[in-house]
Structure formats: structure tokens, C-alpha cells
Amino acid sequence: MKKIARKLMTLRIRIPIIFVVSLLILATCIIGVSFRRYENINLDKHVLMAEGVTRLMAERFEADMIDYYLENNYSSAEYRSLIRFYDILRDSYPDVRHMYVYRIYKDEDSGSVLGETIVRIENDITGEVSESGEETIGDIVTVPAVFVDDFEAMTTRNECVWHIVESDGLNIVTYVRPVLDADGNYVCSACVDFSLNAMLAKGVDFIIELLVVVSAVIIGVLVTINFILSAILFKPLSRMTKCIESFKFDSDEDRFNNVNSMEELNIHVQNEIDELYNALVLSLKDSAYYMSNFNKAKTEINKISETAYKDPLTRVGSKVAYDEAVSKLQAEMASDPQLQFAIVMVDINNLKYVNDTYGHERGDEYIKGCASIVCNIYKRSSVYRIGGDEFVVILRNVDYFGRHMLIDDLEFEFEKTYEDKSVSEYCRYSASFGMSEYNCTYDESVEEVFKRADKYMYEYKQEFKKANGSYR
Numbered sequence: 001m002k003k004i005a006r007k008l009m010t011l012r013i014r015i016p017i018i019f020v021v022s023l024l025i026l027a028t029c030i031i032g033v034s035f036r037r038y039e040n041i042n043l044d045k046h047v048l049m050a051e052g053v054t055r056l057m058a059e060r061f062e063a064d065m066i067d068y069y070l071e072n073n074y075s076s077a078e079y080r081s082l083i084r085f086y087d088i089l090r091d092s093y094p095d096v097r098h099m100y101v102y103r104i105y106k107d108e109d110s111g112s113v114l115g116e117t118i119v120r121i122e123n124d125i126t127g128e129v130s131e132s133g134e135e136t137i138g139d140i141v142t143v144p145a146v147f148v149d150d151f152e153a154m155t156t157r158n159e160c161v162w163h164i165v166e167s168d169g170l171n172i173v174t175y176v177r178p179v180l181d182a183d184g185n186y187v188c189s190a191c192v193d194f195s196l197n198a199m200l201a202k203g204v205d206f207i208i209e210l211l212v213v214v215s216a217v218i219i220g221v222l223v224t225i226n227f228i229l230s231a232i233l234f235k236p237l238s239r240m241t242k243c244i245e246s247f248k249f250d251s252d253e254d255r256f257n258n259v260n261s262m263e264e265l266n267i268h269v270q271n272e273i274d275e276l277y278n279a280l281v282l283s284l285k286d287s288a289y290y291m292s293n294f295n296k297a298k299t300e301i302n303k304i305s306e307t308a309y310k311d312p313l314t315r316v317g318s319k320v321a322y323d324e325a326v327s328k329l330q331a332e333m334a335s336d337p338q339l340q341f342a343i344v345m346v347d348i349n350n351l352k353y354v355n356d357t358y359g360h361e362r363g364d365e366y367i368k369g370c371a372s373i374v375c376n377i378y379k380r381s382s383v384y385r386i387g388g389d390e391f392v393v394i395l396r397n398v399d400y401f402g403r404h405m406l407i408d409d410l411e412f413e414f415e416k417t418y419e420d421k422s423v424s425e426y427c428r429y430s431a432s433f434g435m436s437e438y439n440c441t442y443d444e445s446v447e448e449v450f451k452r453a454d455k456y457m458y459e460y461k462q463e464f465k466k467a468n469g470s471y472r
Contacts, residue, residue: 016226020218027214035207039200043173046095046194047162050175053093054160057190060085061101063181066118066188074118074137086121097172098122098193101179104143106151113143113151118188144174154178155186164196171196232269239265240277255288311385313364314371322384322392326446329394333438333446341396342403342437343446344410345453346374348389349430349464362426369429373417377410392450395435407435418468432461 060082069079090099099122102115117139146163153159154176162175173194181187243261248254262284267277309321317325332339348370355363367389374391375383381399384392395403410433418430434456438449 015229016222020222023218023221027211027218031207031210031214034210038207043196046173047175049093049095050162050173050192050194051160051177053089053096053099053192054175054177054190056089057086057099057101057192058177058179061119061179061188061190063179063187066103069118083119083121086119090121095194095198096192097195097198098191100191101188102141102143102191103188104151104155104176113148115141115143115189117141147174147176150176154189158184158186167193232271233273236267236269236273236277239267240280252288252291255284255291259284259288314368314385316371316375316391317382317384319384319386322386325382325384325394326450329446333440333443337440339438339440340400341394341449342400342435343449343453344378344393344395344403344407344433344435345450345457346370346391346393346410346431346433347457347461348391349432349461351389354426358424358426366426366429369417369427370414370431373413373429374410374431377406377413400437403435403437407433430464432457432464434458434460 062078062082065078069076072079086099090096098120100117101119103118104113104115106113117137120137144163144165144167146165147154147161150159150161150163153161155178158178158180160175160177162173165172165174173196175192175194177190178186179188179190240262243265246261247258249258259281262277262281265277268274308318309324310316311318329341348367351363351366354366371383371385371391374393378393378395378399381396382394384394386392395406399406414429414431418428420428434453436449436452436456438446443449
């Protein structure tokens, strides 16, 4: 079971799974947005179509003839001519479900909005067209409730309105246009219905086709990517893994044999695997050449580290250099009662957050950025890195006399970079700091001045955390 679980955790399995899941999420989003967009466009198209159909219906309907139609029981030649025109119009718009003309009025007793049927042309969504005008002419129907609030707009202000209504289990888009007489007075309304269900069915067909295409693309891409990754990633890694599993480290001869075994793989795939392979070979060679002298090398490295005066990351003074500077300053305190200096303690904010979130490489960049700000402010003073996130500045001469202005400049620069949300978090440098001056009356050592500056820095950091939280 563990072997199966381990196999499932390999890159050969995980990368394709991640890739497929990502594509499926992307495809789902695209299909969902496409379907929604398709629905909106289709609805807009049918509303626009309804506007055109009702305009043609209204233009063809002779409003002044309505009483004539009624007197002849809707059987006059003019009325039949109107019906034939509407039949032709219906055939030109196969998506139309119903075309009808209502004389809309409000029942004073019930307050309902009613419509007297003058013309009704139907188009069965199954494709069978039928005319049922004679069967429904003169019928009084109740106008859907959603149109009640639009009664004044339809009959007085002569506005076109449309709503989505439910009829016989179907969602229907109903568009109503007023028909006016020669004097501009309301006579009746030209109406047209479209079935949203029919539109939805077309949308489903579209989505199915899109899904088939997307699935075919995903499968094709997956097969291609898996083949390519196998050649340039999985196989080279598998070969290196098997070689490493055979390594022995009991003697110098074993270590050199390890190097030879790795070099015999001769991996060249023109990507980062080459860099990994070459780095591994180089590391094995270094290990083989220098392992026998490890203890001596370790002693020399410790000696160099202890005497190094420059911090290798930030290029400011190291802890060793700071300790030496403190010793010299302590000696000056003993010989010069009028000595003037100040110490600024700087502690970087959120370094752990940057390291944990973006890695130590970004953390190092963050440290260098903070150090750069400190050095730019205190250009004439010595800056030291005494810990992972701690810096100390010893102010003398010009910087000492301008210390208050400089500490304000330091605060301004760190606040400016911290508030700049247009850059990555690891470029939004932030630090807490405190400054303390040497007072010959009660300070007996540099350490006392340092502790006071460290105390002020800690108080500043607490205020920063209250305002911004422990982390960004």
C-alpha cells in the first residue's frame, strides 16, 4: 500500500494530475462564462428581433380599421389580408412562438389588466405551424401580472415593454409594442412571444459541442505533455535517482566511484535538469576531493569567519567589526569626557514572514533592501549587521548633530516602501528602530547606550505590530 501511495506522489503522476485539474478548472470557467454570455447575447438578439417584428406588425396594422374589423366579425378582405401578412412574417421568423394583437385595458372592478384578442398567429415549437385566429378572435385574456405595472407605459406613454413570463411550464419572452391611430392615440398592442426554453436547448447543444472540443484538446495536450515530460524530465530524474541509490561513502575510493557512476549517465536534455545534473556531479567531485581535509577546512573557515569584517550578504560591517568598534569607542569614553556619539538600533520587520512565504532567497533580498535604506540615510556613519535581522549604526560628527533629522528620514523611507502596494511584499521593506545618545553623566559603557537604543526600538516595534499586525 505504501509503495502504491509513494508511486502516486511521484512527479510522473502528480504533474499530469495538476495539469488536468488546472485545465478542467479553466475549461469549466470558460464554459460557464461562455454559456452565460451565450444566454445574454441570445436574449438580447431575440429582444432585438421582437422589436423588429412588432414594428412590422404595428406598421401593417391599420388602427383606424379596428371598428371595421369588428363590424364584419373579423372576416373582411382587409382583415384576411392582414392575417396573410402576419403569416408571411411568422414564416420569416421561425423562432417566434406566438404573434398576436391585443386591445389592452384595465378592468375597473378587479383592477386586472385584460386584453381583447384581435389577431393571434401561433408557431408551434415542434415545427408545425398553425393559424388559430378564428378560434380566439374576440376572447378576453388576462395579461400576465408582470405587465400590470406597465399599463400606463403601454397605453398612455406609448412605450415598448418586455418581460419574461412563465406559461405552460415554459419561460416566454413577451414583447409588447403600442399601435397608435392617426392622432397618436393608443388603439391596441402588437405582441410577440419567444421561448427561452428553445434558446436554452440551443445553448445546451452549444455547450456540449464546446465540451467535446475542450475534452479532445485536453486529452491531446495531456498525451503530448506527458510524452515530452517523460523524455526531458521523468527519465533523466529516474536515472539519477537509481544511480544515487547505489552510492557508497565508506571510503575515498567509494566517493570517487560515485562521481564516475554519475558522469557515465551523460545526461544532456537542454533544460534545468542539465543544471541539476551538472551541479550534482560538481558537488560529488567537491565532496570527494575535500572530504579527507574536512576538519582542516572547517577550522580554516571558522578562522576566516571570526576575522571577517564585512557581512557577506549586505557588505556592511560584520559582528566582529562592530565588537572591535565598540572596544575602540569604550577606550575613547575613558579618555575623553566630552565624547559625543549616538547608537541607532535597527530590527527588520516581518523577515520570518518573507522567508516562510517566499523562501530564503527572497528573504536575503529583503535584508539587503532594508540594509540599503539604512546605509543611504547614514552615508557618513558605520553600519553593522550584528544578527540575522539586526543592524547597528554608530553616529559620530555630522551624522550625530543631524541625528534627529536622519531618524525622521529613516522612518519616512521605511513607511514609504512599506505602504507601496504596487510592488511585491518582499520589496516592501520595513524595520523598527530606536536611537540613544551617549550621556557622560550616567553612561559608563557603550553597552548601556546600546541597551537604551534597543529598548526604544522594541517600543517602536510594539507600536508597529499594534498598527499593522504581526505580519502583513
